[in-house]
Amino acid sequence: MTMLVERTPHHVAAGLSARLSLTPHTALPGQLDGAWWPRSRDLAVELPALCATLDSAWGRITNITVNPARWPLIPRKVPVTGHTVHVGWFSEQDPDKVILLSRSMGRWDLLxxxxxxxxxxxxxxxxxxxxxxxxxxxxxxMAAEAATGSTRDVRGGEDDWETEGGACMSPFGPSAGPLPAGSGR
Known part of the structure; x- marks a missing residue:
């Protein structure tokens, strides 16, 4: 079961909270440890809320890295309740990922x-x-969502019906053509 965390730390303006979905503790390591959905592209505002929320769950966050392609300004440090977090950037890092480091608990990668x-x-x-x-x-x-999710959200059910064209469906998607005569369907 995933955990959705939405808390507003005392030092963050009302209305700004860390929106997170974290991987549950299991023996199955994956590529990501969850996802973060910031409310803006202002790291100076967003990172303190993220760190304050994760400090209680993962231990004190000490360093964060991002790819500069998605962020207009990258502060070198951000204040978090009781400490400062160092922020760095790597253009080689996946632009859709943030890496968080904690001396006591290790590394986490978030979408x-x-x-x-x-x-x-x-x-x-x-x-x-x-x-x-x-x-x-x-x-x-992100590529899978762009390829499949956005078209589903934009078109309604009637559009799906009108453009479906009566193609035969299999569990693997539309078939190349109609079923042969006498196939029982």
């Missing part, structure tokens, strides 16, 4: 869901990123 993502898509991504033992990377999850 970063863009702030402008619709709630239904964010919920799908948060669930997928928190699956124990998943081999999907942050980039693969």
């Amino acid at each position: 970063v869901i863009p702030p402008e993502t619709p709630p239904a898509a964010a919920a799908r991504l948060m669930t997928a990123a928190a699956l124990p033992g998943s081999v999907l990377t942050a980039g693969a999850l």
